[in-house]
Amino acid sequence: MIRIICGGKKNSGAFLEIITEYEKRLRKPYDIHWEFYEEEKLMRKLENWPFAKTSDYVICCDERGENISSGEYSAKLTGVLENGRNVVILIGGAYGFLETVREKADFVWSFSKLVFPHQLFRCMVVEQIYRASQIAMGRPYHHD
DSSP states (O other): OEEEEEESSOOOHHHHHHHHHHHHHOOTTSOEEEEEEOHHHHHHHHHTOOOSOTTSEEEEEEEEEEOOOHHHHHHHHHHHHHTTOOEEEEEOOTTOOOHHHHHHSSEEEOSOSSOOOHHHHHHHHHHHHHHHHHHHTTOTTSOO
């Protein structure tokens, strides 16, 4: 399972429609569970590490992280899930994450040096999870 922990408001409007459409297509072990926190509460939760099980693989989304291809992401995500581990993806609020959070994560993932609105970024994360699942299954969704 993939647990996505977000700062800010819940998914809504057109963004929710896009996210819901991708979620309908996902199958185990790529199923998603969302958790939303107000920014301050999220920061307190993350300061009180460990907030995840020690067996969880934690991905911190941050523009200061590593930029990898969809194929590399698929291999990383699929490998973790196939080893029976759950994935926790952290999507921060307007101010990102403290260095201590980035240091404790298993992987710090950057989509770009650009900063995106939270709800748009969530759509992009779900699309990349779907893309990773399709790459892993050898489906034609992704083109190299």
